[in-house]
Every structure is written in structure tokens, then in C-alpha cells.
Amino acid sequence: MATNEEHLLDWLRDAHAMEQQAETMMTAMCERIENYPPVRDKLREHIAETRAQAQRLESCLARLGGDTSTLKDIAGRATAFGQGLGGMFVSDEIIKGALASFAFENMEIASYTILIAAADAVGDAETRDLCEQSLREEQAMAAWLAEHLPALTKKYLVRDEVMEEGGKR
């Protein structure tokens, strides 16, 4: 049986791997987007936030005596790399990417909600506060995506109808 502190450490490591995966995925998407500047700009902004979130998790892990260079992190990066490549030749990749991003942000929201409760349970106010900062950023990103998904979809459909193959990205 793991102690509550061990669970917290484990979940912090999972969240760190998740943020690394998020950074890899969004960076790959950013490089592919040509025709949707607001989405690209928002992704760039959130990549910077994501790096800061990973650093917050690293600081929590360091303070609690955990290590961030785990096999899970490496596995996460490999998966993200595969997903980045996987979307390359799909004509509606902007839609697939937006869908994946919205799903990913909601997973991050769940992850930080769990971390906040676990940090609370062990009386770790610093971890709780840092995770609350990241949670607010994830909620803002998820809300932005939810708000922009309908217009993005319609813009894609219009482009797809009138443009030749090169205009779809």
C-alpha cells in the first residue's frame, strides 16, 4: 500500500509527463497550422504556459524529494511524437487537432483537480497553490477552445469546399 505522500508524488510525475506530452503535441500542431492564425497564436501562448506548468510540477517534485526523469516521461514523449506524426497527412488535421487539444485540456483539468485534493489531504499548501494556478490556465484554455470550435469548424468547411488540396491546413 502506498502512503498518501507516495500517491501525490506519483500523480505529480504523471502530470509532469502529461505536460511534456502536451508541449510536444502543441508544438507539432503549431508547425502545421497555416490558415488559422488565431489558433496558432493561442497554441503558442499556451505552449509557454505549459512549460511554466511543467516547471511548477518539477519544483513540487524537487521539494518532495521526487525525480522527474522517469521512464514514464520518456514514454510520454515517445507517444506524443507518434501522435504529432500521426496527424500529418490528414486533410482535416486542424479539426482533429482541435478535438485532441480540447480533450487533452480536459484531462489536464481532471489531473490538477486530483492533485489539488491530494495536496490538501497531505497538508501540502505549496503544491496545492501551484496546481491551482495551473488549473486556472487549463480551464481558460479549455474555455477558449470550446468557444472557438464552432467557428473553426465552419471556417474549415468553407475552405474545404472552395479550396484545392493545398488550402486545407
Ligand SMILES: [Fe+2]
Ligand atoms: Fe494545457
